Amino acid sequence: MNRIINRLSVITALNYFTRIIGGPVTIILLPYFVNDIQLSFWFTFTSLVSLISLFDLGFSTLAVQIISDEFSKNEINGKRILFKTNSEQFFYGSLYIIFIHTLKIFILSFILVFSIGFTIFYLRSFTQFSVWFIPWLLFSFASSFNLFITILLSVFEGMRQLFFAQLIKLINNFVHYITLFLFLSLKLLLLGIVFSYVITTMLVLILTIFFYHKFLSFKKIVAYKNTNTSKKILFSNLLPRYSLSWFSGFVIFNSFSILAFLFFDSSFTSSFGITFTLFSSVSSFSLFWVHLSVPHMVRLRKYSKFYGMSLQFKKNLVLSLFTYGAGTLAAIIFIFLYSYFFSYRFSSWLVILFLIIGWFFQIIVSNYATYLRSFLEELLTIPSLITAIIIFLITLLVAYLGSNEFFTLGFFIGSFLLFILSRKLVLVKMKSQKESNNLK
Numbered sequence: 001m002n003r004i005i006n007r008l009s010v011i012t013a014l015n016y017f018t019r020i021i022g023g024p025v026t027i028i029l030l031p032y033f034v035n036d037i038q039l040s041f042w043f044t045f046t047s048l049v050s051l052i053s054l055f056d057l058g059f060s061t062l063a064v065q066i067i068s069d070e071f072s073k074n075e076i077n078g079k080r081i082l083f084k085t086n087s088e089q090f091f092y093g094s095l096y097i098i099f100i101h102t103l104k105i106f107i108l109s110f111i112l113v114f115s116i117g118f119t120i121f122y123l124r125s126f127t128q129f130s131v132w133f134i135p136w137l138l139f140s141f142a143s144s145f146n147l148f149i150t151i152l153l154s155v156f157e158g159m160r161q162l163f164f165a166q167l168i169k170l171i172n173n174f175v176h177y178i179t180l181f182l183f184l185s186l187k188l189l190l191l192g193i194v195f196s197y198v199i200t201t202m203l204v205l206i207l208t209i210f211f212y213h214k215f216l217s218f219k220k221i222v223a224y225k226n227t228n229t230s231k232k233i234l235f236s237n238l239l240p241r242y243s244l245s246w247f248s249g250f251v252i253f254n255s256f257s258i259l260a261f262l263f264f265d266s267s268f269t270s271s272f273g274i275t276f277t278l279f280s281s282v283s284s285f286s287l288f289w290v291h292l293s294v295p296h297m298v299r300l301r302k303y304s305k306f307y308g309m310s311l312q313f314k315k316n317l318v319l320s321l322f323t324y325g326a327g328t329l330a331a332i333i334f335i336f337l338y339s340y341f342f343s344y345r346f347s348s349w350l351v352i353l354f355l356i357i358g359w360f361f362q363i364i365v366s367n368y369a370t371y372l373r374s375f376l377e378e379l380l381t382i383p384s385l386i387t388a389i390i391i392f393l394i395t396l397l398v399a400y401l402g403s404n405e406f407f408t409l410g411f412f413i414g415s416f417l418l419f420i421l422s423r424k425l426v427l428v429k430m431k432s433q434k435e436s437n438n439l440k
Contacts, residue, residue: 011166016288018173019281024334025177027274031345033184034193040266041121041132042193043257043273048117049143050254055109092220098155099221102148110144124262135194142198149205156212162292164211168204176200248384251392252362252414253280260407263399268347272407275347276355278334282327283359289319290370297374310430313371320363328356347407354408361415368422372429379429383421387414 030039117140121132157165179199183192209216256276260269293316300309335346346352365380372379394410 007163011163011170012288012292015166015170015173016285018170018177019285022173022177024278024338026180027278027334028338028342029181029184030193031270031274031342033187034189036266036270037128038131038190039273040261040269041125041128041135042190043269043277044120044261045117045136045139045194046273047254047257047261048120049113049140051113051116052105052109052144052147053249055105055112092217092223095155096221098151102151106144106148109147110141113144114140120258120262131190135190138198139194142194142201146201146204149201149208153204153208156208156215168207168211171207172200172204175203248381248388251388252384252411255392256395256407256411259395259399263402264404268404271345272347272351272404274345275352278331278346279328279352279355279359282324282331283363285327286320286324286363287366289316289323290367293370297370301374309371309374313367316370317364317367320367321360324360324363348405350405351408354406354412358408358411358415361419365415365418365422368426371426375429379425380418380422383418383425386421387418390414390417 030042034042114137117136118133121136122129125132153165153168176196179196180193183195186192188195257269257273260272264272293312297309297312300306300312335352338345369380391410391414394413395407398404398406398409
């Protein structure tokens with residue numbers, strides 16, 4: 001067991017190290033090889049494909065948590081899963097539902113997201129049709145398909161099969177950076193960025209099947225496709241709440257580049273896209289500790305070890321904030337160094353300040369949400385929805401007025417409000433668990 005943990009720690013560290021190094025390298029490469037107009041298209045691409053997650057409506061998060069909960073009852077011996085009573089039927093029945101549901105999402109999301117993007121780009125940049133059409137077609141298709149692969153990989157992570165998941169991500173990182181540099185060097189511009197993404201998407205699919213084929217018994221998946229228990233649980237009353245939270249998350253994190261593209265010039269859209277990508281990467285890396293502990297938190301809750309859950313939550317919070325602080329400092333140093341050796345390609349420091357503080361509160365909220373979801377509860381639905389509306393309206397107003405200096409003001413205000421609301425809910429939940437279980 002210790003050997004497995006050590007292997008996992010090493011591969012995970014390598015994975016996140018490549019992401020830390022690769023982020024700044026990518027930010028250096030893109031402005032060097034690609035002009036502002038094409039960069040503005042690229043960052044708008046990435047925001048538009050986030051619409052794909054809306055078609056998921058939180059189903060994947062709920063399904064993965066329930067499978068993780070169910071799989072904690074079973075053991076793995078070599079290439080065999082040692083299922084206990086009724087677990088095999090539930091497990092493969094749930095996998096069937098996940099496969100069919102995500103395939104439907106793939107088809108529907110591609111058609112609608114491509115159409116929405118096509119309409120926006122056609123109306124806004126008809127004269128540059130040759131620049132964006134083929135890249136947008138390929139990228140929207142690959143992104144829709146990538147959701148299916150990501151959900152499948154998340155299921156295996158929920159089954160405590162973390163080593164190969166991290167190995168796949170590590171290989172993906174290396175291939176992405178190598179192909180990105182190669183295609184940009186060949187002066188393929190926006191199309192080169194998209195080609196790199198398409199290749200890595202197909203690679204992740206191949207590697208996922210290769211490493212996890214022992215769990216993919218298609219005969220059993222089809223045999224248990226009509227399992228009523230799995231359908232009842234997966235389509236529980238939690239799904240509407242997850243759906244609203246999913247929608248709120250899109251508005252909070254992915255509407256900025258779209259609004260920038262619609263209301264500002266390509267120079268601002270490009271610089272904001274680079275800035276937002278940099279600090280989003282820092283935030284994503286900081287939440288590594290939280291994502292890694294989800295299966296463990298579910299198991300602790302399953303066996304009513306609420307004191308252990310409380311300790312794990314506090315540990316995750318401290319590690320996340322420490323990592324975010326170190327990452328933010330590194331990002332600021334990177335901005336100064338980049339500006340010294342090249343030119344300043346980032347948003348104003350006021351925009352950056354609002355982003356830094358906003359992400360700080362969002363990291364705390366993410367820890368709160370993970371803790372609450374371990375109880376299969378989605379208590380942040382209404383606060384998240386209120387916050388999303390506030391952020392969108394403030395950002396839309398600022399964009400309409402042309403005040404690019406305050407473009408992230410709404411993100412800062414909304415994130416602080418969500419922190420206040422979610423903190424109260426978590427404290428109430430912890431207090432109730434302490435009283436009912438005496439922290440046993």
